[in-house]
Amino acid sequence: MSATLQLVLRVLWLLGLALVVRVAVDTWLDVPYSVLLILVGVVISVLHVDVGLRLSNEVVMTLVLPPVLFNGVIELNRTALRENLAVPLVLVVLGIPLAVVLLGTVSTVAFGLPILSSFLFAAIVVPTDPIAVLSLFEEVDVPEQLSVMIDSESLFNDGVAIVIVNVLTSIAAEQSHPTISLEFAGTVVQDFLVISAVGFLVGSVCGYGTTLFVRRVPERMAILLATILTAYGSYVLAEHVIGVSGILATVGAGLYVETIADEESVIDHHALEFVRDTWDGGAFLLSTLVYVLIGAQVPISDLVGHRWAILVAAALVLLVRAVVVYGLVGVVNVTATKNVPNSYQHVLVWGGLHTVVPIALALGLPPWIPHREFIQTVVFGVAITGAVVQGLLLPSVLRIIGIRDRASRVGAVDRAERRR
Structure with missing residues (x-):
C-alpha cells in the first residue's frame, strides 16, 4: 500500500469516527462536539491505537490556524463587534499581559520553575479556544453580545499570546540567564508592540487589497481563490518575509x-x-481532525506522573482567568454605557478552554528551554482537564445561571417570527 493511500485511509478513518461523534452529539448527548472529539482522542491514546498522524507546531500554526482564524473573523457580525468591542479589546490588550504576569509569578512559586520558564508556561497556556463553546452556543441561540465577545477575544488573544511567547523565546536565546528588570520588561513590551501592530497592519492591507480585487472580479470561484490566497498569503508574508505576527x-x-x-x-x-x-x-x-489528534497525542504516562502539578496548574489558570475577567470587565462596566451582565462574565470565565493554540505552542518550544518537557506535559494536562471539567459541565453552567433557558426562548421567538 502506498504512503499516499495510507494517509487517505487514516484521514477517512478519523472523519468516520468524527461522523459517529457528530451524530451522537446531535441525537443523544448534551456535550460540545469538539470536547467529545478530544475525549475520543484520549481514549485512542489510552488504548495505544496508532492513528498514523501527529500534530506539530508547524502544522497547527501554518496549515490549521490561518484558515480557522480567517473563517472565524469573516463570520463575525461587524456591527455587533463594534458595539461590543470594549470588552474583548481590554481582555486582549490588558488581560493577556496581566494573565501572563500573574500566572507566571505564581507558577514560579508553585512549581519551582525559573522565572523565564514560568512566564513562557503562562504565555503558552492563557490563549482561549472559542470553538467548543461557540458550537454549543449555536445550538441554544446564546445572545449575540456574549457570542461576539467570546469569539472576538479568542481570535485576537491567540495572536497576542503567540507574539509574547516568540518574544520571550528570542530573549532567552540571546541571554543565557535573563533577569527580570525594567530593561528586560521594556524590551518585551517594545518587541511585542512592534510585532503585533505591524503584523495586523500587513494583514489589513492584504485584506483591503483583496476587497478591491473581488469588487472588480465578482465571480464566486475567483472570490474564493482570492480569500484563500489572502488567508495563507498574509500569514506567510508577515511571519516569514517581514518577521512579524502572521496570526x-x-x-x-x-x-x-x-x-x-x-x-x-x-x-x-x-x-x-x-x-x-x-x-x-x-x-x-x-x-475536527485537530481535536481528535489532540486527544490521541496525549502522553498518558506523563500526565499520570505529573497529575498533581496538572491539577494545581488547571486551578491556577482558571483562578487567574477569573481575576482578569471580573476585574477588567468590572472596570469596563464603570466606564461603558452598555454593561456586561454578571452571568456573561461567568461564561467568559468558565468557557475559557485552552486547547489548540497552547498545545501547538508547547510542541514548538525549543529543546534548550529549561523544564521544556514539564511545561509540555502540564499544558497538555490543562487542556484535557479543561475539556473534561469545564467543557462537559458547560451546558449545566449555562442552565444554572439562566442563559440557556433565556436564550432558547429568544431563539424560539425569532424562529417563529421568521416562519411568519
Whole structure:
C-alpha cells in the first residue's frame, strides 16, 4: 500500500469516527462536539491505537490556524463587534499581559520553575479556544453580545499570546540567564508592540487589497481563490518575509475582506454566501481532525506522573482567568454605557478552554528551554482537564445561571417570527 493511500485511509478513518461523534452529539448527548472529539482522542491514546498522524507546531500554526482564524473573523457580525468591542479589546490588550504576569509569578512559586520558564508556561497556556463553546452556543441561540465577545477575544488573544511567547523565546536565546528588570520588561513590551501592530497592519492591507480585487472580479470561484490566497498569503508574508505576527496578519486580513453584502455592495450576495459556506466547511473539517489528534497525542504516562502539578496548574489558570475577567470587565462596566451582565462574565470565565493554540505552542518550544518537557506535559494536562471539567459541565453552567433557558426562548421567538 502506498504512503499516499495510507494517509487517505487514516484521514477517512478519523472523519468516520468524527461522523459517529457528530451524530451522537446531535441525537443523544448534551456535550460540545469538539470536547467529545478530544475525549475520543484520549481514549485512542489510552488504548495505544496508532492513528498514523501527529500534530506539530508547524502544522497547527501554518496549515490549521490561518484558515480557522480567517473563517472565524469573516463570520463575525461587524456591527455587533463594534458595539461590543470594549470588552474583548481590554481582555486582549490588558488581560493577556496581566494573565501572563500573574500566572507566571505564581507558577514560579508553585512549581519551582525559573522565572523565564514560568512566564513562557503562562504565555503558552492563557490563549482561549472559542470553538467548543461557540458550537454549543449555536445550538441554544446564546445572545449575540456574549457570542461576539467570546469569539472576538479568542481570535485576537491567540495572536497576542503567540507574539509574547516568540518574544520571550528570542530573549532567552540571546541571554543565557535573563533577569527580570525594567530593561528586560521594556524590551518585551517594545518587541511585542512592534510585532503585533505591524503584523495586523500587513494583514489589513492584504485584506483591503483583496476587497478591491473581488469588487472588480465578482465571480464566486475567483472570490474564493482570492480569500484563500489572502488567508495563507498574509500569514506567510508577515511571519516569514517581514518577521512579524502572521496570526495577527491573518486576523487583520479577515476583518478587511468583504464577505458580507450590503446595499452598496457590487458583489452578489449569493456569491458571498457561497464563499462563507465553503470557508465554514473547510474550517470545520480542519478543526475536527485537530481535536481528535489532540486527544490521541496525549502522553498518558506523563500526565499520570505529573497529575498533581496538572491539577494545581488547571486551578491556577482558571483562578487567574477569573481575576482578569471580573476585574477588567468590572472596570469596563464603570466606564461603558452598555454593561456586561454578571452571568456573561461567568461564561467568559468558565468557557475559557485552552486547547489548540497552547498545545501547538508547547510542541514548538525549543529543546534548550529549561523544564521544556514539564511545561509540555502540564499544558497538555490543562487542556484535557479543561475539556473534561469545564467543557462537559458547560451546558449545566449555562442552565444554572439562566442563559440557556433565556436564550432558547429568544431563539424560539425569532424562529417563529421568521416562519411568519
